[in-house]
Every structure is written in structure tokens, then in C-alpha cells.
Amino acid sequence: MASFxxxxxGNHLLEVGLEGFYGPSSSEKQQYNPNFQVGTDFITNNQIPGIDFATVHSYPDQWLSGSSEESQLSFLNNWLNIHIQDAQNILQKPIILAEFGKSLRTSSVNQRDQIFNIVYSAAYSSARGGGAAVGSMFWQLLAEWNGLLRRWV
Incomplete structure (x- = not known):
């Protein structure tokens, strides 16, 4: 599809848009996946000719539900760093840290902001040092409604 x-x-950039789970092509890295396997392959999918940059998603509160906040933050740091390194050293393509967030249904704004800080810091640190990370995009930043919708209707 990419070549088509x-x-x-040819002037549009293409990306795969998957979560970043490791698959059979990098079985030694499957240990970094959350506690499940979904059948995708970060390395192989992003090596397709015509794919211009990689993306990685991260939802540690959903992927590691029931684990401690500290475990989720540790997972996130490791998840981002390994993907940034793989984009730089194996794929030799830029990477965008896309689709990350934390549900406010089960956490506080401060906990969500910790997630944002980790992701933004990883992207900034990599970009500042000439690394592969070139940007980040949170997913669905929603404010509490407090009846605001009714006032607009």
C-alpha cells in the first residue's frame, strides 16, 4: 500500500500508525511489550519501503492496569527509550511519540501530567541531541464538562 x-x-509522508509492539523479527525485544501480544511488528512494519517515519503509542494505565503507578511510569520510560533507539539505530528513520495519555476516570490531572512530562521530555531530549524523536502528540485531552455542553446546546 505504501508504494501504491x-x-x-510522492510528496506525502507515510507512517504505519501502530502501537509499537515488537514481533517475531525482534523476538529478543518482545520482553519490552506489555503483558500481551497483538500480532504486530514494530521493526518489520516500519522497514517497509515508502514508510517515512515511525510512530509509537503508549497507554501504560490501560496496558498495565492493576500495576502500580511507579511500574507504569517505569514501563513508559523504557518503552519510549527503546523505540527511540530502534528508530535511530535500526530503522534509521524519525519517530513521533504519538497517541499517549492517561484516563482521568481512574487517575488525577497530576498523574496525567506526569505521563505528559515523561513523553515530552523523551522527545525533547532526543531531538535536542540529534536523535530520532522529532515530535509528540497527546491523544484526547478532555476537560471536565461541568454542564458546559448544556450551555452551548
């Missing part, structure tokens, strides 16, 4: 899209319009 590039044949139509």
Missing part, C-alpha cells in the same frame, strides 16, 4: 500511495503522490 507514493506512486500517486
Amino acid at each position: 500511495l507514493k506512486s500517486i503522490d
Whole structure:
């Protein structure tokens, strides 16, 4: 599909858009996946000719539900760093830390902000040092409604 899209319009950048789970091509890295396997392969999928940059998603509160906040933050740090290194050293492509967040249904704004700080710091640190991370995008930043919707309707 990537080569087909590039044949139509080579001026658009393409990415795969998966979570970043490691698969059979890098079985030694499957230990970094959360406690489940979904059948995707971060390395192989992003080595496809025509894929211009990699992305990685991270939802430690969903992927590691029931584990401590400290365990989730540790997982997140490791998850981001290993993917940034793989993008730089194996894929030799930029990476965007995309789709990350933390549900406010089960956490506080301060806990969510910790997640944002870890992701933004990883992206900034990599970019500042000439690394592969070139940006980040949170997913669904929602404020509490407090009846605001009714006032607009």
C-alpha cells in the first residue's frame, strides 16, 4: 500500500500508525511489550519501503492496569527509550511519540501530567541531541464538562 500511495503522490509522508509492539523479527525485544501480544511488528512494519517515519503509542494505565503507578511510569520510560533507539539505530528513520495519555476516570490531572512530562521530555531530549524523536502528540485531552455542553446546546 505504501508504494501504491507514493506512486500517486510522492510528496506525502507515510507512517504505519501502530502501537509499537515488537514481533517475531525482534523476538529478543518482545520482553519490552506489555503483558500481551497483538500480532504486530514494530521493526518489520516500519522497514517497509515508502514508510517515512515511525510512530509509537503508549497507554501504560490501560496496558498495565492493576500495576502500580511507579511500574507504569517505569514501563513508559523504557518503552519510549527503546523505540527511540530502534528508530535511530535500526530503522534509521524519525519517530513521533504519538497517541499517549492517561484516563482521568481512574487517575488525577497530576498523574496525567506526569505521563505528559515523561513523553515530552523523551522527545525533547532526543531531538535536542540529534536523535530520532522529532515530535509528540497527546491523544484526547478532555476537560471536565461541568454542564458546559448544556450551555452551548
